[in-house]
Amino acid sequence: MSLDQTLRSHIQQAVSALFNQNVEALQIQPTNQEFEGSHTLVCFPLTKISRKKPEETAEAIGRYLVEESSIVERFNVVKGFLNLVLSEKVWIETLQSIFANPSYGHLPSNGQEIMVEYSSPNTNKPLHLGHLRNNFLGWSVAEIHKAAGYQVHKVQIINDRGIHICKSMAAWSLYGDGETPQSSAMKGDHLVGKYYVEFEKVITAQANALLSKWETGNFDGIAEDIRQKYQKLNDKLSSAKNEEAKKEVSSEIKDLARSVTPIMKLASEMLRKWEQKDPATIDLWKTMNGWVYEGFQETYNKMGVDFDKLYYESDTYLLGKEEVLKGVESAVFFKKEDGSVWVDLTADGLDQKVLLRSDGTSVYMTQDIGTAILRFRDFPKITGQIYTVGNEQEYHFKVLFLILGKLGFDWAKRCYHLSYGMVDLPTGKMKSREGTVVDADDLIAEMVEEAEKQTRELGKVDELTPNEAKELFRMIGLGALKFFLLKVDPKKRMLFDPNESIQLQGFTGPFIQYTHARIRAILRKAESMNLRVSDTDLASAASLTAGEIEVIQVLSQFENKVREATKDYSPAVVANFVYDLAKTYNQFYQNIPIFNESDATKLKVRVALSRAVADAIKKAMNLLGIQVPERM
RNA sequence: GGUCCGAUAGCUCAACUGGAUAGAGCAACAGCCUUCUAAGCUGUAGGUUCGGGGUUCGAGUCCCUGUCGGAUCACCA
Numbered sequence: 001m002s003l004d005q006t007l008r009s010h011i012q013q014a015v016s017a018l019f020n021q022n023v024e025a026l027q028i029q030p031t032n033q034e035f036e037g038s039h040t041l042v043c044f045p046l047t048k049i050s051r052k053k054p055e056e057t058a059e060a061i062g063r064y065l066v067e068e069s070s071i072v073e074r075f076n077v078v079k080g081f082l083n084l085v086l087s088e089k090v091w092i093e094t095l096q097s098i099f100a101n102p103s104y105g106h107l108p109s110n111g112q113e114i115m116v117e118y119s120s121p122n123t124n125k126p127l128h129l130g131h132l133r134n135n136f137l138g139w140s141v142a143e144i145h146k147a148a149g150y151q152v153h154k155v156q157i158i159n160d161r162g163i164h165i166c167k168s169m170a171a172w173s174l175y176g177d178g179e180t181p182q183s184s185a186m187k188g189d190h191l192v193g194k195y196y197v198e199f200e201k202v203i204t205a206q207a208n209a210l211l212s213k214w215e216t217g218n219f220d221g222i223a224e225d226i227r228q229k230y231q232k233l234n235d236k237l238s239s240a241k242n243e244e245a246k247k248e249v250s251s252e253i254k255d256l257a258r259s260v261t262p263i264m265k266l267a268s269e270m271l272r273k274w275e276q277k278d279p280a281t282i283d284l285w286k287t288m289n290g291w292v293y294e295g296f297q298e299t300y301n302k303m304g305v306d307f308d309k310l311y312y313e314s315d316t317y318l319l320g321k322e323e324v325l326k327g328v329e330s331a332v333f334f335k336k337e338d339g340s341v342w343v344d345l346t347a348d349g350l351d352q353k354v355l356l357r358s359d360g361t362s363v364y365m366t367q368d369i370g371t372a373i374l375r376f377r378d379f380p381k382i383t384g385q386i387y388t389v390g391n392e393q394e395y396h397f398k399v400l401f402l403i404l405g406k407l408g409f410d411w412a413k414r415c416y417h418l419s420y421g422m423v424d425l426p427t428g429k430m431k432s433r434e435g436t437v438v439d440a441d442d443l444i445a446e447m448v449e450e451a452e453k454q455t456r457e458l459g460k461v462d463e464l465t466p467n468e469a470k471e472l473f474r475m476i477g478l479g480a481l482k483f484f485l486l487k488v489d490p491k492k493r494m495l496f497d498p499n500e501s502i503q504l505q506g507f508t509g510p511f512i513q514y515t516h517a518r519i520r521a522i523l524r525k526a527e528s529m530n531l532r533v534s535d536t537d538l539a540s541a542a543s544l545t546a547g548e549i550e551v552i553q554v555l556s557q558f559e560n561k562v563r564e565a566t567k568d569y570s571p572a573v574v575a576n577f578v579y580d581l582a583k584t585y586n587q588f589y590q591n592i593p594i595f596n597e598s599d600a601t602k603l604k605v606r607v608a609l610s611r612a613v614a615d616a617i618k619k620a621m622n623l624l625g626i627q628v629p630e631r632m
Numbered sequence: 633g634g635u636c637c638g639a640u641a642g643c644u645c646a647a648c649u650g651g652a653u654a655g656a657g658c659a660a661c662a663g664c665c666u667u668c669u670a671a672g673c674u675g676u677a678g679g680u681u682c683g684g685g686g687u688u689c690g691a692g693u694c695c696c697u698g699u700c701g702g703a704u705c706a707c708c709a
Contacts, residue, residue: 032652042651044689054689080689081652122709159709313709340707349635350705357707364709394636395704421637422702429702458671476671488645491637493702495644505671506657507645514671522668557648564648576646579656590664590673610668632671 003094003556004028007039007086010069014061017068019049030553036076037083038553044080054080088544091552092605096538098555098616099608105558105619110149113381116142118388119156119305123292124164125193127299127440129423129496130390130430133485135305136625137420138388140486140571143623148566153379154308157371160289161314163271168192169284170267171199181291187298187441188291199263206261207254214257226260275361302444304478304625309378311371317362320370323407324355332406343403353399368400369407376411384414386569391419391491418569421493423485438498448477450501451510460632472629476510479626483509486624487575507579509626512617515582516628519614522594526607533611537604544605547588551609554584558616562623571624578620585613 001009008026016022027042043058050057055077062075062082073087098104118138121131142152172179172195181188213220219227233253240246258264273281300306324341327333333343333355341356355366375385387397397417404412422429430437452473455461461469480502487507488494504510544552557577565573594610597603618628 027651029648029651034653040652044651047689079652162709164709338707354707359707361707363707367709390703391637392703393709396709398636419637424702454671460669460671484644492645493638497644500643503644503658508657508671510671511657514669518669518672525668560648572646573648576656583656586672587674589668590670594668596667631669 002559003086003090004039004560007071007084010065010071011041011061014064014068015046015049018060018064019046019051021049023049031083035078035081035083037085038549039084039086041082041084042080043082047080058082088542088549091544091549092538092541094556095552095605095609095612096535098552098612099533099538100535104612105562105616106147107149107559107562109151112149112383113151113153113379114145114384114386115153115155115375115379115382116145116386116388117155117157118142119300119307120159120389121296122159122164123192123289124168124196126187126189126295128430129438129440129443132303132440132443132481133420133423133494134388134390135300135303136482136485137490137571138386138418139305140574140624141386141388141418141569143625144562144565144571144574147562147619147623153382154306155311155375156307157311157313157316157367158293159313160285161274161312161317161367163267164196165285165289166267166270166274167199168195169270169281169288170263171195171202172288173284174202174263174266181294187295188293189295189299190441191295192288192292199267202263203258203261206263207257210257210261211253222260226256229256299440299444302441302478304627311374313367313371316370316374317367318370319374320366320368321356321360321362323369323373324366327355327407343399343406345399345402348402350399350402353403355403365396365400365403368396369403372400372404372415373409376409382411384416385411386416386418388418388420391421393417394419416569418490420490423494423496426495426497426499438496443498444478444481447481447502448473451477451480451504454504455632464631472632475627475629476504476513476632479509479513479621479628480504481509482624482626483512483575486571487579489572490570509621510632512578512582512621513626513628514632515586516614516617516621517630517632518589519585519610519617520630522610523607523614525595531604531607533604533608537601538608541601541605543602545592547591548605548609551581551584551588551613554581555612555616558620565623574620574623578617578624581613581620582617585610 008028011026011028012023015026023046025045027045029040029042031037031040041058041061043054043061046057046061047054050060052060058077058080062072062077062084065072065084066074071086071090073085075085076083116138118141119131119135121127127135139154142154146152172192175198176195179191181191184191186194210222214222214230230253233249233256237246237249237253240249270281270284274285324333327343328335328341333341335341336358338358339360340354340358342352342354344352346352353365354363355369357363372385376382389397394417397415397419401412401415401417404415424430425436425438427436452469455469455473455476461472464472484496484502485494502508554577558581561573561577565571592606594603594606597606621628
C-alpha cells in the first residue's frame with residue numbers, strides 16, 4: 001500500500017471512531033510550503049459529520065492520529081486545515097520500498113489492450129511542426145498507457161489515396177524530367193512536396209490566365225455549363241452588397257477556374273485511372289509514395305517515434321464503402337435520388353452527412369469507418385482506441401463515433417478522440433501556401449545545432465569522443481524540443497516562436513537531463529568508493545533532513561502521476577512531475593554535500609535517494625520519449 | 633447565425649478537478665563556483681486570474697451575461 005493510501009485509511013479510521021460515521025471522500029493535499037507538515041486534511045467538508053467548528057474538528061482528528069496512528073508524529077491546525085507531520089520512519093520506509101522496487105513507476109498489468117493512432121500524414125508533403133506535436137503526443141500517451149499496465153498497439157493510417165497525391169503526380173509527370181531522390185539528393189518526402197508546391201503554382205497561373213480570358217468574353221474550349229456557372233457567379237459578384245460577400249463569390253469564381261485548368265484535369269484524370277487500376281498510374285503512384293515513405297521513415301527515426309502496425313487508406317476505403325452499403329440495406333443510412341448515400345444525425349443534434357458521393361466514390365468519413373472496423377477485426381481484444389488528431393476535427397470524430405454506434409458496433413463508445421490544439425507561430429497559423437510552415441527536419445536539425453553550440457560554449461565536450469559528443473547533441477536538442485511540445489496541456493493551443501530558439505535552461509528538457517547526469521556522476525563516485533547500498537542499510541537509518549523528506553515526498557507521487565496522466569491523456573502531467581522532482585532534488589543537492597557526511601548510514605541514505613531519483617527521472621523522461629545522458 | 637474550445641505576471645505555461653496569502657520558467661535586478669558537474673542554487677520585483685452579476689464556510693475553477701480570440705458546421709482530407 002502506498003503512503004498516501006495508508007494515511008487515508010488511518011484518517012478514515014479516526015473519523016469513524018470520533019464521529020461514528022464512515023467517509024469515503026477525504027480531501028488530502030500537499031501542505032503549503034509555509035506550514036510545517038507534508039499532508040493536509042481539509043476539514044470543512046467534515047463539519048457536517050462532526051457537528052463541530054472546522055478548527056475543533058481538525059484538532060480532534062489530529063489528536064486521535066497522533067495517539068493511534070503509527071505514522072503521524074505531530075500536527076498543527078490553521079483555520080480548517082489539519083497539517084500533518086509524518087514520522088521519519090515512515091519516510092525511510094517509503095524510500096526503502098521505492099529503492100527496492102526496480103519497476104517503480106510502472107504499474108502491474110491490468111489485462112486491458114488498447115490501440116493508439118497518431119501521425120497519419122498525407123503523402124504529398126513533408127512533416128511539419130504540427131506533426132511533431134501530434135507524434136510526440138501520441139507516442140507518449142501510448143507509453144504512458146503501457147506504464148499504467150495496458151498492452152498497447154501503436155498505429156497510423158497513411159492517407160495514400162486521393163486527389164492530393166495525384167496533384168504531386170501530375171506536376172511531376174509534367175515537369176519532373178525523371179527527377180528522383182537519388183538524382184537530386186533530396187529526401188523523398190521533400191521531393192514530392194516540391195512537386196505539390198509546383199502544382200499549386202501552375203494551377204494558380206493557369207486559373208488566372210483563364211479568368212482574364214473569361215473577363216474579355218473569350219470562352220474558347222470551355223464547356224457550356226462552366227460558362228453559365230461563371231456568368232451566374234459574375235452577376236452575383238456585381239450585385240454583392242458588402243466586401244465579405246464579394247470575397248466569398250470571387251473565391252467561388254477562382255475555384256471554378258481552378259477546377260477546369262489543364263493541370264487539374266490531369267490530376268483528376270489520374271485519380272480516375274488510379275481507381276480503375278491503370279498499371280502506369282499505379283506504378284507512378286507506388287514510386288512516388290515509396291519516396292515519401294522513405295523520407296518519412298528517416299524523419300521518424302530522427303524523432304524516435306515508431307509504430308507497431310501501419311494502415312493504408314488505399315486498403316481500407318473499400319471496406320468502408322462495403323460497410324456503408326450494408327448500412328443502406330439495414331436502413332441505417334439512406335440514398336438520395338442522385339445515388340449519394342447519407343446518414344441522418346438530426347436526432348443527435350447534428351446535420352445530415354454524406355458517406356458516398358453520387359458517383360459512388362468514398363469520402364474521408366467512409367475510409368475512417370472502414371479503418372475502425374478493420375482494426376477491431378485485426379485486434380478483437382482491444383477495449384479501446386485513441387485517435388490523436390487535431391481539434392479542428394472534433395466534429396468529424398463525433399460523427400464517426402455516432403455512425404459506428406448506429407452500425408451496431410458496441411466498441412464505438414470506447415473510441416476516444418485525443419484532441420489537441422494547434423501550434424501557432426507569432427505570425428498566426430501555419431499556412432503552406434504562404435510558406436510559413438516550420439519543417440520538421442529543419443527544426444530538429446536546428447535544435448541539435450543549438451544544443452551543440454551551447455554545449456561547446458560551456459566547454460563540456462573535451463572528455464567525449466566525437467561520436468559521444470554527436471549523440472549528446474542529438475539527445476539534448478531533441479529532448480528540448482520534445483519537452484517543449486509536451487509540457488503544455490494537449491488541449492491547449494500553444495505558441496512557437498522559431499526566431500527565439502528553444503531555451504535549454506529552466507523548465508526544459510535539458511535541465512532535467514542535466515540533473516540526471518549530475519546524479520550519475522555521484523553514483524559513479526560512490527561506485528568508485530566501493531559504496532554499495534542494500535535495503536537493510538536503509539532500514540537501520542534513523543533520521544532524515546527536511547530536504548531529503550521533500551525529495552522522497554515528490555518521488556512518492558510518481559505512480560499517482562502516471563495514473564493521472566493516463567486518465568487525462570496528458571504527458572504534460574508527467575512533464576510537470578519530472579520537472580518538480582528534478583527541481584526539488586537540485587535544492588537538496590545544492591544545500592547538502594553528499595560525501596561530506598561522516599555517518600555511514602546517512603551517507604548511504606543519500607546515495608540511495610539519489611539513485612532512486614535518477615531512476616525515476618529516466619523512466620519519466622522515457623515516457624515522454626526523451627533520453628537522458630550519463631554525462632553532459 | 634448554430635455548436636465547441638480558450639482568455640491567469642511583460643512573455644511562455646502551472647494550479648492535485650471547489651480549498652490556505654494564485655505558483656514555475658524566461659526576461660530584469662542583486663548574490664553564490666578551491667568541495668559531488670553553475671545547463672545549477674538563493675533572493676528582489678512583477679497579479680483587479682478579460683468585464684459584470686450569482687451560487688457557499690470558501691470561486692481562477694461551478695452557473696448566468698457581456699467582450700475578445702480560435703476551431704467547426706463541404707459530394708476536401
